[in-house]
Amino acid sequence: MLLTMFLLGLVYVVLIAVLIAAGVGVIAVALLAGVLFLAQYFTADRIALRSMGAHEVSAEEAPQLHAAVERLCIQADLPMPLIAIARTAMPNAFAVGRSPSAATVCVTTGLLGLLNQAELDGVLAHELTHVRNRDVLLMTIASFFASIASFIVQIGLFFGFGNDNEDSGPSFAVVVIVSGLVYVVSFVLLHTLSRYREFAADRGSAIITGRPSALSSALQKISADMRQIPQRDLRSASGELAAFYIFPPKATQTVAGLFATHPPLEARLEALARLESQLQGTA
Secondary structure, eight states: OOHHHHHHHHHHHHHHHHHHHSSSOHHHHHHHHHHHHHHHHHHHHHHHHHTTTTTOTTTTTSSHHHHHHHHHHHHHTTOOEEEEEOSSOOOEEEEESSGGGGGEEEHHHHHHHHHHHHHHHHHHHHHHHHHHHHHHHHHHHHHHHHHHHHHHHHHHHHOEEEEEOOOSSOOHHHHHHHHHHHHHHHHHHHHHOOOOOOOOHHHHHHHHHHHHHHHHHHHHHHHHHHTTOHHHHHTTTTGGGGSSSSOTTTTTTOOTTTTOOOOOHHHHHHHHHHHHHHTTTTT
8 A cells, every 4th residue: 555655646746747847827726626625525425425325323223233333443442433324225335534533334224134243243344444544535635636637637628738839848738648647547556555445444344353254254245145236226326435335336347457446356355264364373
């Protein structure tokens, strides 16, 4: 993850250098991107929950779910997050929020009806690890300059590349091309970071619960059940939020490798099996 973040930073330095050399209003672009960043930072969790049709539930409405999360939070030394349930047959879960003190863990009714308590604990601990690692904040910051690059490319395509003279430094066409390359490279690196983030959350779940096999069983059940969900429902759930699910809605259709937001199921199961052996002292 550190190497990926370093490479992202290096790519963004190239973008900034080209922008400064071209004199295309770097401050104005940065201010606009900053406003968008803050808007996303403070409102993304509410937007994500609304997009899923999720609603917060109290301890009286979902006593077993609240009790499970509270128990896991004590084990993980985390504050109690808000709990939400989304009424959808798709078995999944995700966590949103800019910090452990302002987090929400959401599960679907499909997930609650599919898993036993040990498996559900594994999924909830996975999401709480995302909260503890501040992964929403991490991905928001990591994608900041990628958003700027995307914005510049859209401006260039909409308004044209301009007609700068040769003595004025790099033309706007060069800026747009470099921004496009930055966006493509950032896209690959951000997805790489996302995959490492999932491995880290799986490991965190195994440590919190002490039962890596429970999360393995949950992932296998989710994968099998996901194949029964109508494709139209999976497509509707495959937006930007899909990167934060414990299991991608279109995993069976996702090109493996550079463009996947999650590691392959087999790789996750192998990593959890190694953790199981380590915890049992057989590795």
